[in-house]
Amino acid sequence: MKLSDLHGGAAFPSTRSRSSRARRTKTHLVSAFCVVAMMLGFVTLPMAGSVSGASTKTTITYWFWGESDIPGITKWMQQRIATYEAANPGVKVDLVPQSNTTIIPSFTLAAQSKTGPDLDTQWATLPTILPALGGAVTPISNYVSKADTSHWLNTNENTYQGKIYAMPLYMIGVPLVFNKKLFKEAGLAPVAPATWAEFLADCKALKAKGITPIGMGNKDGYFGAWMFAIYEKQMLNSISQLTEGVAGKGNDETKLMASLKSMYTSFQGLIKSGYVNSNVESLTLDQGWQLFPEGKAAMSFTTDGNVLSWAKTVGEANVGVGKPPILGKGALASAYDVTQSSDEFITSWSKNPKADAKFLEWLHEPVNMIALNKETGAFPADNQFPVSDITDPLARALDTLDTSGTSIWLENYIPPQIDSDADLPAGQLITSGSGTPAAAVALWQQQLSLWRTQQPTQFKQFSTWAAAS
Amino acid sequence: MSSMDATTPLQELFDKEDQTAPDTRSVWRRHQLWPYGYMAPVLVALGLVFGYSFVEVVRYSFYAGSVGQLTYVGTANYKELFADPQFTHSMFNNFKLLATVPIVTGASLALALIINTTFRGVRHYRAIVFLPYILPATAMGLSFSYLLQGNGVLDGLLRSLHMSFLIHDWLGSPSWVIFSIGGVIVWQQFGIGVVVFSAALLSVPGETVEAARIDGASWWVVQRRILIPQIRRIIEFFVILQAIIVLSSVFTYVYVLTGGGPAYSSSVMEFFIYQNGFENGSIGIASAAAVVLLAIASVFIAFYIWVRVRATKQAA
Numbered sequence: 199m200k201l202s203d204l205h206g207g208a209a210f211p212s213t214r215s216r217s218s219r220a221r222r223t224k225t226h227l228v229s230a231f232c233v234v235a236m237m238l239g240f241v242t243l244p245m246a247g248s249v250s251g252a253s254t255k256t257t258i259t260y261w262f263w264g265e266s267d268i269p270g271i272t273k274w275m276q277q278r279i280a281t282y283e284a285a286n287p288g289v290k291v292d293l294v295p296q297s298n299t300t301i302i303p304s305f306t307l308a309a310q311s312k313t314g315p316d317l318d319t320q321w322a323t324l325p326t327i328l329p330a331l332g333g334a335v336t337p338i339s340n341y342v343s344k345a346d347t348s349h350w351l352n353t354n355e356n357t358y359q360g361k362i363y364a365m366p367l368y369m370i371g372v373p374l375v376f377n378k379k380l381f382k383e384a385g386l387a388p389v390a391p392a393t394w395a396e397f398l399a400d401c402k403a404l405k406a407k408g409i410t411p412i413g414m415g416n417k418d419g420y421f422g423a424w425m426f427a428i429y430e431k432q433m434l435n436s437i438s439q440l441t442e443g444v445a446g447k448g449n450d451e452t453k454l455m456a457s458l459k460s461m462y463t464s465f466q467g468l469i470k471s472g473y474v475n476s477n478v479e480s481l482t483l484d485q486g487w488q489l490f491p492e493g494k495a496a497m498s499f500t501t502d503g504n505v506l507s508w509a510k511t512v513g514e515a516n517v518g519v520g521k522p523p524i525l526g527k528g529a530l531a532s533a534y535d536v537t538q539s540s541d542e543f544i545t546s547w548s549k550n551p552k553a554d555a556k557f558l559e560w561l562h563e564p565v566n567m568i569a570l571n572k573e574t575g576a577f578p579a580d581n582q583f584p585v586s587d588i589t590d591p592l593a594r595a596l597d598t599l600d601t602s603g604t605s606i607w608l609e610n611y612i613p614p615q616i617d618s619d620a621d622l623p624a625g626q627l628i629t630s631g632s633g634t635p636a637a638a639v640a641l642w643q644q645q646l647s648l649w650r651t652q653q654p655t656q657f658k659q660f661s662t663w664a665a666a667s
Numbered sequence: 668m669s670s671m672d673a674t675t676p677l678q679e680l681f682d683k684e685d686q687t688a689p690d691t692r693s694v695w696r697r698h699q700l701w702p703y704g705y706m707a708p709v710l711v712a713l714g715l716v717f718g719y720s721f722v723e724v725v726r727y728s729f730y731a732g733s734v735g736q737l738t739y740v741g742t743a744n745y746k747e748l749f750a751d752p753q754f755t756h757s758m759f760n761n762f763k764l765l766a767t768v769p770i771v772t773g774a775s776l777a778l779a780l781i782i783n784t785t786f787r788g789v790r791h792y793r794a795i796v797f798l799p800y801i802l803p804a805t806a807m808g809l810s811f812s813y814l815l816q817g818n819g820v821l822d823g824l825l826r827s828l829h830m831s832f833l834i835h836d837w838l839g840s841p842s843w844v845i846f847s848i849g850g851v852i853v854w855q856q857f858g859i860g861v862v863v864f865s866a867a868l869l870s871v872p873g874e875t876v877e878a879a880r881i882d883g884a885s886w887w888v889v890q891r892r893i894l895i896p897q898i899r900r901i902i903e904f905f906v907i908l909q910a911i912i913v914l915s916s917v918f919t920y921v922y923v924l925t926g927g928g929p930a931y932s933s934s935v936m937e938f939f940i941y942q943n944g945f946e947n948g949s950i951g952i953a954s955a956a957a958v959v960l961l962a963i964a965s966v967f968i969a970f971y972i973w974v975r976v977r978a979t980k981q982a983a
């Protein structure tokens with residue numbers, strides 16, 4: 199039986215055939231139309247881009263970070279951008295705020311594809327210099343005159359072979375902040391402990407009174423990284439002891455590992471004695487810091503910006519600051535922990551480096567630097583900033599610390615991969631109680647070895663930089 | 668029409684059409700090629716998205732360095748991978764999380780069987796159970812961070828119930844953290860399990876259950892002997908799917924809850940890949956880890972295919 203028979207008639211097949219053919223033709227036409235439309239779409243897509251690109255406005259995409267260092271800096275930057283755009287109608291600055299967990303990975307990805315920001319914020323020294331040596335950063339000194347860069351502070355942190363790669367915006371010191379009221383409650387004199395022994399004695403007295411001596415957070419690993427930056431530095435005689443150890447030169451690595459072990463042993467002592475909040479491992483650095491303004495911890499290691507912000511909550515009369523207590527016996531033990539922290543640079547793929555540089559340069563104009571200090575309390579990284587403007591006694595005390603001598607932030611001098619894969623987790627081994635100082639050192643060695651084999655080009659660039667610096 | 672007929676009516680119709688066409692061969696060709704034409708865009712997209720990516724991942728796994736600075740290292744990445752305690756620990760964590768699969772399956776199946784009986788508010792109840800599944804990962808991460816952190820909500824509750832011996836830093840303790848993450852996975856995946864099993868149970872013919880009841884089968888016997896065997900295929904599918912999810916889609920849980928810490932104790936293979944590939948730009952070792960992850964996931968996929976083929980054969 200044929201299909202046509204089911205429909206009762208010889209005439210049906212030809213009708214059916216015609217209708218079927220017509221339907222197929224229609225389908226073919228629709229399909230062809232879709233394909234042509236799709237192709238047209240692909241072809242015209244770049245043209246659409248070029249049309250918008252033909253606009254006379256210069257757009258600067260700015261990946262910016264700073265809020266964790268200086269509360270309120272994002273708002274200041276937004277205000278500056280609004281002022282700049284009003285004064286320069288041909289320029290539009292797109293601000294893309296970053297977080298401290300995305301600042302490195304986002305730029306690593308952008309640098310691989312050479313797309314993304316025109317201006318980027320990065321942590322100073324190696325997180326800036328290594329991408330620069332990889333061809334991702336345009337030296338800012340190519341576009342800003344020496345007369346202007348001479349006003350910038352701490353440019354040495356980002357200078358290599360005579361070129362300044364990035365612009366500093368502010369300076370932060372990392373003091374030990376303490377709550378005078380809680381110190382008095384524990385029967386202590388309201389002065390900052392100067393030595394490690396005094397520090398431990400203060401912690402003991404505070405703990406005996408049921409007060410948490412130190413409030414920090416290490417879920418993100420930054421408390422450990424800060425202990426490395428502050429206390430490993432105190433073990434060293436020079437920064438090259440660190441960089442040559444990282445480069446694996448001779449027995450420098452062995453010496454570095456020995457000093458690391460000593461530092462981690464002291465760190466472990468704080469944790470084992472219960473001098474740090476018990477939930478340190480489940481709070482991020484930002485969250486752990488909040489214990490201080492909440493009056494739940496008597497001391498903390500923090501930034502100038504946070505001290506000034508917390509003083510508003512705790513009461514300025516109750517807040518004292520001092521240099522972190524001295525533990526090490528290296529020549530750098532007395533150096534204070536000051537850095538520009540983050541810096542601003544022009545990416546190598548930016549289409550308007552001149553416009554980018556002009557905007558960055560403008561941020562350093564005295565009126566903007568004064569506004570930065572007024573609105574956030576941060577100390578601008580510019581020697582034109584009138585220090586006499588700082589009238590607040592606490593801010594003056596911080597500024598005195600920041601400008602008291604040699605300034606080093608040791609974390610800036612290790613490659614970002616070593617920072618994230620060795621420095622941060624090694625500290626977590628200590629704060630979580632899951633590892634010994636020896637295990638922390640073993641982690642450093644393993645990650646250093648992995649980095650040298652996994653990033654041969656970067657390792658070579660680092661070694662060259664370390665030898666030249 | 669005999670079943671032994673060589674040609675079908677439809678074929679005859681096409682034959683007839685072909686005879687009327689001016690160039691039979693070209694029309695035939697057109698009939699054969701057009702379906703491929705329709706499929707072509709999808710095939711090209713799949714080829715670009717999956718095929719090209721797969722080839723590139725395998726290729727990159729033989730290189731060290733970042734994109735633009737690659738150095739050929741042969742199989743060194745694979746050797747380094749298995750010598751790296753961070754990777755082996757991450758892999759082991761994935762295997763530990765497989766323990767959530769029977770828990771999710773068992774619990775969601777049990778609840779689906781219970782709420783299969785129509786009672787007042789059953790729809791709302793299903794919706795509530797499903798709610799965690801549609802919650803954004805960031806919201807979930809934030810909530811559970813507060814809930815599980817040392818001296819957090821859970822510890823406070825335990826303290827108020829005089830159960831201080833159970834207090835832990837659930838996310839900060841290396842020995843507890845992976846179980847805490849497992850708990851969150853169970854909490855979130857439970858909802859989808861209930862929905863899948865409830866839908867499967869609704870498709871079971873009511874007459875079968877009715878007949879069993881008439882024969883005097885108890886509620887338990889109906890569940891065990893009638894309903895569960897009838898949705899067996901769905902259960903098998905769900906188990907394999909969950910196993911694959913736990914192996915290759917738990918990054919979000921780890922990232923938002925612990926960031927892989929403390930000291931890599933909650934790292935999983937995906938997190939290892941993210942950290943090396945995205946944070947460090949070490950594309951080679953990340954690709955080698957991705958190949959290993961794919962190989963492990965393929966074992967589960969192959970097992971699922973084998974189960975399906977065996978089931979089809981048994982049915983035939």
